[in-house]
Amino acid sequence: MKLLTEQASADNIARILEKLDTFNSDPSRGTTRVLFTPVEIAGRNYIKEEMAALGLTVREDAIGNIFAALPGTDPSLAPVWTGSHIDTVLQAGMYDGMAGVVAGLEAVRLIRAAGITPKRTIEVVVYTSEEPTRFGLNCLGSRALAGALTLEDAERLKDEEGRTLAEVLADLGYDLARFKDIPIARGAVHGAIELHIEQGAVLESLGLPIGLVKTISAPTNFEVSVRGKQSHAGSTPMHLRHDAFLACCEIALELERLAKASTSPDTVGTVGKVEVVPNASNVISGLVQFSIDIRDSDYETKSKLVAGLQTFFREVEARRKVELDIRQINDDKPTHSDPAILGLLEEACIKKDIPYHKMVSGAFHDSMMVGRFAPIAMIFVPSKDGISHNPDEFTEYGDIAKGTDILVETLLRMTME
Numbered sequence: 001m002k003l004l005t006e007q008a009s010a011d012n013i014a015r016i017l018e019k020l021d022t023f024n025s026d027p028s029r030g031t032t033r034v035l036f037t038p039v040e041i042a043g044r045n046y047i048k049e050e051m052a053a054l055g056l057t058v059r060e061d062a063i064g065n066i067f068a069a070l071p072g073t074d075p076s077l078a079p080v081w082t083g084s085h086i087d088t089v090l091q092a093g094m095y096d097g098m099a100g101v102v103a104g105l106e107a108v109r110l111i112r113a114a115g116i117t118p119k120r121t122i123e124v125v126v127y128t129s130e131e132p133t134r135f136g137l138n139c140l141g142s143r144a145l146a147g148a149l150t151l152e153d154a155e156r157l158k159d160e161e162g163r164t165l166a167e168v169l170a171d172l173g174y175d176l177a178r179f180k181d182i183p184i185a186r187g188a189v190h191g192a193i194e195l196h197i198e199q200g201a202v203l204e205s206l207g208l209p210i211g212l213v214k215t216i217s218a219p220t221n222f223e224v225s226v227r228g229k230q231s232h233a234g235s236t237p238m239h240l241r242h243d244a245f246l247a248c249c250e251i252a253l254e255l256e257r258l259a260k261a262s263t264s265p266d267t268v269g270t271v272g273k274v275e276v277v278p279n280a281s282n283v284i285s286g287l288v289q290f291s292i293d294i295r296d297s298d299y300e301t302k303s304k305l306v307a308g309l310q311t312f313f314r315e316v317e318a319r320r321k322v323e324l325d326i327r328q329i330n331d332d333k334p335t336h337s338d339p340a341i342l343g344l345l346e347e348a349c350i351k352k353d354i355p356y357h358k359m360v361s362g363a364f365h366d367s368m369m370v371g372r373f374a375p376i377a378m379i380f381v382p383s384k385d386g387i388s389h390n391p392d393e394f395t396e397y398g399d400i401a402k403g404t405d406i407l408v409e410t411l412l413r414m415t416m417e
């Protein structure tokens, strides 16, 4: 096997990340690049240009997942994937997702520079909308690849303007008749590695440049509406109130209690979005809408927590005489990294003398969905102060380069099997 002739270039990684960051609809406050907005489309086009400049064959499926192939010598073998996403939440940073896409491009550049033709095809993948920013559901592209987002779902999912995902795709020229061709059969991908920023402070606290993800925690999300009775804050005695906000508070505190009491160390529960109607200081709220976000590396303990919460919903409803409307958005299963790929990643770290830490990912990633049809693993690089989904998100280019060196080494091993 021919050897790589160069190490990953932090300068090249910086060049692409910084150029990609110019496609930004709110440059005064970090990075905002929401699915299929003009800046996101421009960002996609830029990445496709970089892919083409590397001599890769670029194609897109009917939900806009982008695949850039470095053809292997044996087209009968299943390809190896690497990639992540380029969409963001509002006022985010410039690394979440993008680091993994750029690492994939840099890995392919290193392979080409060394004159290596792998046996298996390598594909750099950009998954459509990992963030739920526009349509309220995460991992749209990778979910569709896993067969868990159908055309019917795309016709149902609406953005804030009431436009459905299917309408938006059709307007952009995506062929909805090809939607049924998106799912990937088990065995059709040999393995997939995603490099991502950690979005937590574990690696920084250990002073280590590389994390190897054993398990990706999976979310269960609810949207809840509480209907109480809107009334005057002065003239309504305490015992005659049906305060929607207090019902929401009780549920949020019960969620905290259940998460803290969980037997899994990775259980977390959050009420992060609350809309109080009418939101006035002298009015008892008659309507509150709020989000519930539960994550765990263990599906059983998460299901137990959800069951406990559902019992509590009924209890609060009866006791406070309010009406709860509960919509479950998703109930995803944690994904475990493939032991064989994890082993290769560890060998690459040892060979390159780069210290690493095996860990759980509390955040979800496209790999969670890809893991439903292919063996996956993830490489984490440190996030300064653990901050992400925030303009202050920061990762050293040099750490992304170290992660890329581990990535390319492992991709090559996987493509030679």
Ligand SMILES: [Zn+2]
Residues within 6 Å of the ligand: 085, 096, 097, 130, 196, 365
């Ligand atoms: Zn991400």
